[in-house]
Amino acid sequence: MRTEEPWVSSTELSPAGRKAPGWRRALAPGWLRVPWMTALFFGIGLGIVVGIRALAGWDPVWDWRAITTVATLTTAPIGFLAGIGAFDYWVRYAIGSPTAPEDHSSHGAYSWRDYFRVNTDHKVIGIQYVSTTIFFFLAGGLLAMMVRAELAQPGTQFFDSQTYNGLFSVHASLMIFLFVIPAFAGLANYVIPLMIGAPDMAFPRLNALSFWLLPIAGIMMLSSFLVPGGAFGAGWTGYAPLSVVGTDGNIFFNMGVQWAGASSIMTALNFLVTIITMRAPGMTFWRMPLLVWANFTTSLLVVVATPFIAGSQFFVLFDRVMHTNFFLPGDGGYTLAYQHIFWFYSHPAVYIMMLPGFGIASEVISVMARKPIFGYRLMALSLMAILVLGFSVWAHHMFVSGMATYLRVPMMITTLLIAVPTGIKVFSWLATLWEGKLNLSTPMLWALGFVSMFVIGGLSGIYLGAVPIDIAVSDTYFVVAHIHYVLLGGSLFTIFAGIYYWFPKMTGRQYSERLGKTHFWLTFVGFNLTFFPMHLIGVQGMPRRVADYDPQFGDWNLFISISSFLLGASFIVFVYNMIVSWARGPAAEANPWRAMTLEWQVSSPPPIFNFDEIPQVVGNPYEYGVPGARHALLNGDQAAVEERERVRAR
Amino acid sequence: MRRGAILSLVAIGLIVGAAVTAVAVLVDWLPEQASKERERIDFVFWFTTAICIAIFALVAAVMLYAVVKFRARPDDDSDGRPIHGHTGLEIAWTAVPAVLVTGIAIVSTVALAQNDRSSGTPMSIEVTARQFAWSFKYLDEQDLTSTTLRLPVDQPVKLTLKASDVIHSFWVKEFGQKQDAVPGMVTTLRITPTKVGRFSVICTELCGLGHAFMRSKAVVMERAQYEQWISEQRQALNGSPGQAGKAVFAQNSCGGCHTFTPAGSKSEVGPNLDRLAAQAKGPGQPLEQFVRESIVKPDAYVERGFSADLMPETYDQLPKDQLDALVQYLTSPASPKKSKKEGR
Incomplete structure (x- = not known):
């Protein structure tokens, strides 16, 4: 029986079958249309390149570098998207043929197959996002394990330099562009419409498209290992001119970033419009949960900053494929321009990878401490302060780069000033714990783990912000330790807090608390054993991005490698818990955490359009412990709404 | 807040602070100090560390206290006290x-300004970085070049850095100072070595496949020894042509890649220089012209x-x-053994 499936909400039944008969199925959107459409579009791209070169009389006509860029990495993915059905509605609309009547057949998921289709339901898309990003997280994690295996001993053991450089470059790129950024987007995709009392995102089809760009970007980056010459090996930062003169695998990074970036921008626009226009009645900005605030600020950052990395990667690509000279000094290029443009995105990107985590931590800590979040308005304003300051600090990545020396002190001051709004957040979370009734459930453990690890990452950030120290430790393992405390202890911990916190809502099942806590402690211990010693060997002088190193660091590296395998193994517990609990876990209640925000006021999983009736928001979202306080009035509370109106009218 | 809570917080904070201070002091964190700049950097490091220990101890104290003291019993479904904020605290x-960060910024700015200046007249050395080797040219010593950096102790040095490819x-960790060498630009770095010794010069910006192996040595010597080294090198350069050539060969580490029996080198990364006469027949040039071109324009003819x-x-920059x-x-x-080798 379909209704027994955990993902079917009780009020909905499967729509009528959509399968067309016989060969016509290959014309309908879906996986049968994907292969031939991809091939067709690859052919179009190939034809454009070869045709133009033949007509212009350029030699060689079959320039595989240009063909790879245009056909393999641009038009074939468009063919894939067309095949899977991401454009059907728009194409019909554009050519004036009747669009399919909206029967909501692309809403909801009734079997596992629905997760492999273009689906416009934000709840399905959210789960698609989270599952896909976890896949790439595991792939990136395996690459990290290979890096650590190589580093366990000084000298080269398993990989040659090219392979090793590819390993850490693809590892970082996957973790940043295919895990942290989209994992937050995925969780927010699921939760934000529910939290603000909306039936879906503002642009559901755009939402679906932005998800389907992700696997393209991820597979592109992974498949760069198959390129003759090897994967891109200039690091995730891809500094020119090394990325221009390095292997052709760099093209896969240049273009992968475009697809992932486009996905990011589309989702951010969608969040902005959704949050601005689709809040339930009574949901003023100052009544929004902090996760909504966090994603609002993050989306502003994404929309403004992401085009810069797109630009930087296009320039590198053009230098290689079209023989332009943006960064090669011999012909008038300016090498440092790359770093300025790149970091103008990539520093705000650090906040793109942090702010949603701040939001998740605020949700979880307030609910699990059974207290209002401390200093709600200052919490929201500090997000905005980080947003503004975040755009004025990019050159702190370039203190030793040879940029204009007068830029260093101002950039140091803005960098250090970011510690102030960040400090406000940390102290406010701590104050929220004070005199609370802490429920140390799995999400709370991850949230508290996040606060403590993020403090260490923030403090090591102060060292790196101070120019003289940065000059000494820049490009050493101290930086590696710092970014892993921020992005692993910070972002990853909050992503897990979010996944465990909303797992009952998303799947309608309860995960195993015992396994969840085991996962937390294994990760927490493995993480600290792996990354804390990196501060030490970094300060002592071990450079980053090397396969071979001074034997004086041998013992610590062996210790770090062994610890990292423990850290890697801890995620087996997570994957096992998620799969088994989703398939066979006990049914979840609508509101297992006794939370006030709107997503918990509907069934688990929520009805297909989230709310049977539009909720009326009447108060703040975190009024735990306040007698009689309500955040919103939902179904059946109509009498209460009218009563309130009457009182107000008097 | 009760007085008991404050006392507990202070106690936990002091314990955590003491533990972290022990880690900071007992573990040998920083590399040896071998330059004035490193000393200033280390001062900023410890200044920042003191502030960070205080903040960490505070956070850890509140966190630990809260987790132990405010943990709800399993049957307790009640809520905490609804505190919405506290303007004074905020x-x-x-x-x-x-x-605090202003303090760090001021200390950093002062240290940076001092490290950007040399006390006294610096000697000038031009550093050329290429995949995957360093070369150092002594601008005050008739452009003498060397692949190891030799410096007299207590003498300020101004390095001008150039990169020929990426x-x-x-970076020499004992000197602290670090600077990128960027193609198309000249960057500078100032160092005043304070200790005699041999230190590693490493490349800290990913520069390609040989990045990890792009290492050299910085040798800090007593003034007298340094002068002696310089005069030896000069003498060799100004001596008989054979002597000068041998010195240039050694200073540029030609033997790092090439076999050349008179110099005693046996490496096989590049073509064997014992067989230059045979190789010159490839492009059909006179021997001398062939050798000269192969040094300054190595890709004009590439041996099979x-x-x-x-x-x-970069060898086109060698003085004439x-x-x-x-x-x-x-x-x-x-070179007496040359003809014998050629016969093989």
């Missing part, structure tokens, strides 16, 4: 961190079995007299 934890970064781009194109000496050294019939 002002305090905005203002105090602002003051970005590299010069070797790839282009292997040899750096040194180049002449090198060419003469390589083509000189005085």
Whole structure:
């Protein structure tokens, strides 16, 4: 029986079958249309390149570098998207043929197959996002394990330099562009419409498209290992001119970033419009949960900053494929321009990878401490302060780069000033714990783990912000330790807090608390054993991005490698818990955490359009412990709404 | 807040602070100090560390206290006390961190300004970074070049850095100072060595496949020894042509890649220089012209079995007299074993 499936909400039944008969199925959107459409579009791209070169009389006509860029990495993915059905509605609309009547057949998921289709339901898309990003997280994690295996001993053991450089470059790129950024987007995709009392995102089809760009970007980056010459090996930062003169695998990074970036921008626009226009009645900005605030600020950052990395990667690509000279000094290029443009995105990107985590931590800590979040308005304003300051600090990545020396002190001051709004957040979370009734459930453990690890990452950030120290430790393992405390202890911990916190809502099942806590402690211990010693060997002088190193660091590296395998193994517990609990876990209640925000006021999983009736928001979202306080009035509370109106009218 | 809570917080904070201070003090964190700049950097490091320990102890104390003290019993479904905020506290934890980071910024700025200046007249050395080697040219010593950096102790040095292919970064951890060498730009770095010794020069900016192996040595010597080294090198350069050529060969580490019996080198990364006469027949040039061109424009003719781009194109910067000496050294019939080798 379909209704027994955990993902079917009780009020909905499967729509009528959509399968067309016989060969016509290959014309309908879906996986049968994907292969031939991809091939067709690859052919179009190939034809454009070869045709133009033949007509212009350029030699060689079959320039595989240009063909790879245009056909393999641009038009074939468009063919894939067309095949899977991401454009059907728009194409019909554009050519004036009747669009399919909206029967909501692309809403909801009734079997596992629905997760492999273009689906416009934000709840399905959210789960698609989270599952896909976890896949790439595991792939990136395996690459990290290979890096650590190589580093366990000084000298080269398993990989040659090219392979090793590819390993850490693809590892970082996957973790940043295919895990942290989209994992937050995925969780927010699921939760934000529910939290603000909306039936879906503002642009559901755009939402679906932005998800389907992700696997393209991820597979592109992974498949760069198959390129003759090897994967891109200039690091995730891809500094020119090394990325221009390095292997052709760099093209896969240049273009992968475009697809992932486009996905990011589309989702951010969608969040902005959704949050601005689709809040339930009574949901003023100052009544929004902090996760909504966090994603609002993050989306502003994404929309403004992401085009810069797109630009930087296009320039590198053009230098290689079209023989332009943006960064090669011999012909008038300016090498440092790359770093300025790149970091103008990539520093705000650090906040793109942090702010949603701040939001998740605020949700979880307030609910699990059974207290209002401390200093709600200052919490929201500090997000905005980080947003503004975040755009004025990019050159702190370039203190030793040879940029204009007068830029260093101002950039140091803005960098250090970011510690102030960040400090406000940390102290406010701590104050929220004070005199609370802490429920140390799995999400709370991850949230508290996040606060403590993020403090260490923030403090090591102060060292790196101070120019003289940065000059000494820049490009050493101290930086590696710092970014892993921020992005692993910070972002990853909050992503897990979010996944465990909303797992009952998303799947309608309860995960195993015992396994969840085991996962937390294994990760927490493995993480600290792996990354804390990196501060030490970094300060002592071990450079980053090397396969071979001074034997004086041998013992610590062996210790770090062994610890990292423990850290890697801890995620087996997570994957096992998620799969088994989703398939066979006990049914979840609508509101297992006794939370006030709107997503918990509907069934688990929520009805297909989230709310049977539009909720009326009447108060703040975190009024735990306040007698009689309500955040919103939902179904059946109509009498209460009218009563309130009457009182107000008097 | 009860007095008991405050006392507990202070106690936990002191214990955590003491533990972290022990880690900071007992573990040997920083590399040896071998320059004035490193000493200033280390001062900023410890200044920042003191502030960070205080903040960490505070956070850890509150966190530990809260987790132990405010943990709900399993049957307790009640809520905490609804505290929405506290203006005084919020002002305090905005203002105090602002003051602390301002302090760090001021100390850093002063240290940076001092490290950007040399006390006294610096000697000038031009550093050329290329995949995957360093070369140092002594601008005050007739452009003498060397692949190891030799410095007199207590003498301020101004390094001007150039890169001939991609970005590299010069770092000697005991000196502290680090600077990228960027193609198309000249960057500078100032160092005043304070200790005699041998230190590693490493590249800290990912520069390609040989990045991990792009290492050299910085040798800090007593003034007298340094003068002696310089005069030896000079003498060799100004001595008989064969002697000068041998010195240029050694200073540029030609033997790092090439076999050349008179110099006693046996490496096989590049073509065997014992067989130059035979190789010159490839492009059909006179021997001397062939050798000269192969040094300054290595890819003009590439010997079979070797790839282009292997040899750096930076030797066109050799001063003319040194180049002449090198060419003469390589083509000189005085190398007795050469003809024997050629016979193989």
